[in-house]
Amino acid sequence: MKSLTALFLSIVLTFGLFTPVATPASAAENDPLGINASAAIAVEASTGKVIYGKNVDESLGIASMTKMMTEYLLLEAIADGKVSWDQTYQPSEYVYQISQYRSLSNVPLRKDGSYNVRELYEAMAIYSANGAAIAIAEIVAGTETNFVKMMNDKAKELGMDTATFVNSTGLNNRDLLGMHPKGTGAEEENMMSARDVATLAYHLINNYPEILETASIEKKVFQEGTEDAINMQNWNWMLPGLVYGYEGVDGLKTGYTDFAGSSFTATAERNGMRIISVVMNAQGSGSNQYVHRFNETKKILNYAFSNFSVEELFPAEYQLPGETSLPVVKGKEKEVSIHTNGSVKMAIKRGENDLYEPAFEYNEDLLNEEGALTAPIEKGTSVGSLIVKYNGEGQDLGYVNGINGGKIDVVTAEEVEKANWFVLTMRGIGGFFGDIWDGITNAVKGLFS
Incomplete structure (x- = not known):
């Protein structure tokens, strides 16, 4: 019996050596663009429509792309009148020490110096200055600890379900010289999915488009005309005047740490269409880690601008054939016309216009058992939505988080008074x-x- 068992095991092991082992599909098989990164996404900026994605929902390190949230909260505070651009700030001991840490991206700040909000903001947005970012956190929230809470609260508000912020800079907490925000771990780092990074960028450039005026500055001198003057070159080397310049790029934020790898959130506009792209932990040949993110971003932007455009699928006041009105009870009129309250625009692949069809989805709470509305009815009353359905073979990648795209309200076209x-x-x-x-x-x- 033992000899038979041994023979059986020998046969199994021998054939096992030649039997193919199931392995995960390669990135090239799953990804039509072959993007060499842990995650990547492309989004049309006016609608939030995702037009390309690779591993978009896994939470990964984001490094200095974090600073987009710091920028968002500062611009929000300025819009609300809580902070002003010419407001001055004297560095805390924490900010002073971090700003002297030149192996990190920084503009050194004097302990007894006075700096206005705008120059700190520019140092952060152009040069990714970490001391300046913490200074802004203290200006907005008093302490970075308070600011981190604001960051996480804003992330939830924007629908960024995977976001976890532990500091305002994107550094690993170990780089904060033991002064990292209270309640966070010494080895923690900010985390987010590619979809959530794109979500943040979407809200930043749509709610505060002025960010692009600063993010697109190729170089500037900090404290120009003083003995503390420092040349700041933008880390976004895809700006048109820099070494990896790409037509239309005007933002947004790079990021690199050992944990997060080479990452970049870009935005570019061509022919009236703006694209947001994100690459996380980009890889490539050569020892210069910084360039991989630009090479992979270029592939995504080329694909987006070559294959997609924003099209009006259905005009304003569109009426679906056969569903142009609803019956009305107790009204002077027995029916009321309905139509969309605006046009439906979407980023679609060229040549696929005919693969999208409309359908009405009614608000059943407003209709009686016979499917009628009850008067009185105001003009413009929402009675449901027009839903756009995609009938193509490709995958519908949806929208950035918190954006319920591909639909628009259907409203009553006139008033109906009660009889x-x-x-x-x-x-x-x-x-x-x-x-x-x-x-x-x-x-x-x-x-x-």
């Missing part, structure tokens, strides 16, 4: 005799059937 008691009474009487007449007619038909 007075006399009209309603006469209708009731007419209905009563109508029912009697229908009964007689049916009975007579029954005699001759």
Whole structure:
């Protein structure tokens, strides 16, 4: 028996050596662009439509792409009148020490110096200055600890479900010289999915488009005209005047740490269409880690601009054939016209216009059992939505988080007043005799059937 068992195991092991082992599909098989990165995404910026994605929902390190949230909260505070551009700030001991740490991206700040919000913001947005970012956190929230709470609260508000912020810079907490925000771990780092990074970029450039005025500055001198003057070159080397310049790029934020790898959130506009792209932990040949993110971003932008455009699929006040009105009870009119309250635009692949079809989805709470509205009805009352359905073979990648795209409200085209008691009474009487007449007619038909 032992010899038979040994023979069986020998056969199994021998054939096992030649039996193919199932392995995960390669990146090239799953990814039509062959993007060499842990995750990547491309989004059309006006609608939030995802037009390309690779591993878009896994939470990964984001490094200095974090600073987009710091920028968002600062610009929000300025819009709300809580902070002003010319407001001055004297560095705390924490900010001073971090700003002297030149192996990190920084502009050194004097302990007794005075800096206004705009120059700190520019140092952060152009040069990714970490001390300046913490200074902004303290300006907005008093302490970086308070600011981190604001960051996480804003992430939830924007629908960024995978986001976890532990500091305002994107550094690993170990680089903060033991002064990292309270309640966070010494080895922690900010985390987010590619979809959430794109979500943040989407809200940043749509709510505060002025960010692009600063993010697109190729170089500037910090504290120009003083002995502390420092040349700041933008880390976004894809700006048109820099070494990896790409037509239309005007933002947004690079990031690199050992944990996060080479990462970049870009935005570019061509022919009236703006694209947001994100690459996380980009890889490539050569020892210069910084360039991989630009090479992979170029592939994504080329694909987006070559294959997609924003099209109006359905015009404003569109009426779906066969569903142009709804019946009305207790109204002066017995029906009301309905249409969309705007046009439906979407980023679509060229040549696929005919693969999208509309469907109405009604708000059942507004309709009675017979599917009618009850008067009075105001003009512009939302009665449901027009939903755009994709019938192509490709995968519909949806939208950035928190954006329910591909639909628009369907509203009433006119007002319908409630009929007075006399009209309603006469209708009731007419209905009563109508029912009697229908009964007689049916009975007579029954005699001759």
